[in-house]
Amino acid sequence: MSLNSFKRALWLYHINAGSCNGCDIEILATLTPRYDVERFGIVLVGSPRHADVLAVTGPVPRQMVSRLKRVYEQIPDPKVVLQVGSCGMEGGVFHESYNLVGPVDQIIPVDVYVPGCPPRPEAIIEGVVKAWVKLEKAAEQRIT
Amino acid sequence: MVSIVVGPVILAIMGAFFGLLYLGIDRKLVAHMQGRIGPPIIQPFRDVGKLLMKESIIPDGALSWLFKLAPILCLMGSAVLLLYIPIFGQKALLEDFGDAIVVLYLLIIPSLALVVAGFSSSSPYATVGAQREMVIMMSYEFPLAMTIVAIAWRIGHVAETNPFMFSTVATYPIWSLVGPMGVAGTLILLIVLLLVTTGELSRIPFDLAEAETELAGGLLVEYSGRNLVLFYIADAIKTFAMASLIIALFFPYSLSPVVGIEALVPAFVVDALFFLLKILLVMFICVMLIRAAMARFKIDQVSKIYFIAMTLISLVGLILIWVDLVM
Ligand code: SF4
Secondary structure, eight states: OOGGGGTTOEEEEEEESSOOSHHHHHHHHTTSTTTOGGGGTEEEOSOGGGOSEEEEESOOBTTHHHHHHHHHHHSOSSOEEEEESTHHHHOGGGTTOTTBOOOGGGTSOOOEEEOSSSOOHHHHHHHHHHHHHHHHHHHHHHHO | OHHHHHHHHHHHHHHHHHHHHHHHHHHHHHHHHTTOOOOOTTHHHHHHHHHHHSOOOOOTTSOHHHHHHHHHHHHHHHHHHHHHSOOTTSOOTTGGGOOHHHHHHHTHHHHHHHHHHHHHTTOHHHHHHHHHHHHHHHHHHHHHHHHHHHHHHHHHTTOSSOTTSHHHHHHSOHHHHOOHHHHHHHHHHHHHHHHHHHHHTTOTTSOTTTOHHHHTTGGGTTOOHHHHHHHHHHHHHHHHHHHHHHHHHHOOOOSHHHHTOOSHHHHHHHHHHHHHHHHHHHHIIIIIIHHHHOOOOOHHHHHHIIIIIIHHHHHHHHHHHHHHHHO
């Protein structure tokens, strides 16, 4: 089996962990004709079972912790986590809010961070490309 | 004997290849219609390759033997279709053993396998998806049967052999049998069959069973890795088979006698290319154009459209053909 299988086919599942919706709209913007990530084979899927990449937005409030973990576990291996937005890294505009459990990397392992509040679609696409490289490595390790 | 064993395998592989190719063309063209660049045409093959590398998860609550059986059933059900429908302008492999009625029954199997898959994965999303699939299946069955029967009924007036046989349909193309009124009727039936195909393949606007946005993938929500690949390929084969069915019923013409090529191999190549072109045209109308132009219907609208509107429209087509016959 070729190791380049992931090279041009990547399915992405997006979970909103208490974000303000800013980042989510930027993720959707990457699908629009201006950026059109589908031309690289990147597709947004509706089920974590189909996904290769988990894109997490938001600072993770208390209610989301168990859900986030479950969604992460539902994704079949090999998988990577792409964390989009500043607030999932250290709280951002929600810094030290009473109901936050995040940042995201305290709950699930994060592979790629995309900073910005919200990040530009170009930045998100670059993050996905970085995730791709990691995914190839993960696939390689799984085979050998 | 050998052809009975090897033939189905070759047919299934060819069906999968061309089906995936057409899915790629579909994605590319729809992207162009929406002002995007779109993925390369070989994208579905890459998706398949990628899915093969992924882990296949079987959920704890699922009925695991049924969960694993359903994709195989779906794939086999779709592949068997190709044994009975003439493709590439040639006779179908098992043409003497089955006719359009058999195809009508066989068309249900992949959908049923999807329903089984949905119910066995014990996810609420999948259950809702399976119920929707059943409703859609029951709705389009009637206009589909009506169209096929109407064509065969008209052909039965001139042909001595069984009018449901694809060879009979090919010997007496429907368009050359009927007058102006009948042509209008046949055209109406063709449109009905094209729209039924959209539902049969669960494409937008009839893709309620898989509805990414509301049901998170619907029937297939729990499937991953190898099991998902089987459904993906089955869908491709079914797309190819449905388009071939329309061609077999309405456009059973081949190009080689027209351009005067008689040698065996060149005639085959010409016919096969012509057939692929016809498939592209059929898919362009019933999959791509509609998909690019429309949003998803609600489930009650779908059954109303198929049960009432489509049935009435195909009835009108049938009456037109009948009037054309008696006048
Ligand atoms: S990073 Fe900013 S824009 Fe993105 S979800 Fe957080 S607060 Fe909203």
